[in-house]
Amino acid sequence: MPAQPSHNAPRPGSGPALRADARENRERILRAAREAYALHGIDVPISAIARRAGVGVAILYRRFPSRGLLITEAFAEQLAECAGVLDEALEDPDPWRGFCTVFRKVCAMQAADRGFTHAFLSRFPGETAYAGERDRAEEGLALLVRRAQKAGALRPDFDISDVVLVLLANSGVVNGTGPEAAAASRRLVGYLLESFRATPCVRPLPPPAGLELDRLHQAPG
């Protein structure tokens, strides 16, 4: 745990020094939050994050007045990474390879960081930072699915809500395993992609659950 620097308390009128302190604290808090979320999920108490960051709870609350805000900012980088994965996949000249890549990469991210999944699937009232990302992700995914189906590579009865099914199934595997999480996740995604492929061997499926991506964000993580 990093030592708490002696100049940690805000000094009225110290101008640039205060701003540098604030920036430093902010970074330290976000780093601690990411570590704690990755280890314990996003239900970890604020006080534990403050302790890990080596700052007081009051300072943490001054920088991040709500829990949702802290979570949103802690995962901003990973959300951007997800968006990048989706953009890249849509540019892949092979629609099926693009489709598979998204699932493989996003599920590997889930496996590497349990906190991220939880944050991505949870809804934080009053926080809208994720909403725009989600809308964009939803549009991109729909396009990815249509493209792969049009190419005859993805089964025609694959439903956009099945994307949510994959993410939830993968989170169950990741949360229920320890060091084997990454291997178990790869195996699960391998099986699911097998069943998504359009082949002469496909058989009918039970109907889609009709989960809206948006509806699902209300679910307990």
Add this chain to the structure above:
Amino acid sequence: MPAQPSHNAPRPGSGPALRADARENRERILRAAREAYALHGIDVPISAIARRAGVGVAILYRRFPSRGLLITEAFAEQLAECAGVLDEALEDPDPWRGFCTVFRKVCAMQAADRGFTHAFLSRFPGETAYAGERDRAEEGLALLVRRAQKAGALRPDFDISDVVLVLLANSGVVNGTGPEAAAASRRLVGYLLESFRATPCVRPLPPPAGLELDRLHQAPG
């Protein structure tokens, strides 16, 4: 919440009446526990179960001295049902149908009762009541898998640890959805069974995660 009967407190020396009270309390506690676990998972506090049962916490602890014991007894019936499903499947003359039935039925049980999954996958130190059931389940499943593979219906690279993968994936879907849990679970199981089928279209998979059924019971639910 059921009203607390006036004859609830044990009366010293009341003999058969006391035993009847004890039996009644026991049943009431087990019913309340099952309801609470189904709604909130097995982390629900003992005090909440006592309240729901309309008995004092002291009486609950007298009947069930440990949390693990309460959980074990609350789910005894469902564990027996699981064992029955497996036995029936092994008697099915069609090995593939038997194989599929087990997954469909056990996953539907998971979808109907979140507490059961949690209990089944958790380990309770000092409680061994589940251990025998698990050993039996493990043997039965191994037989089921070998039989379906020998019949050429199940892909030869299906690994016994993939059973655990299915249960964990299904628990992720069930925990992450609300009223759609049953439909979402059916859809997931449909996809997975599609990918387990031995067809001329199968492609290689990432290697199994090598999860021992037993190893997994240590995972956080």
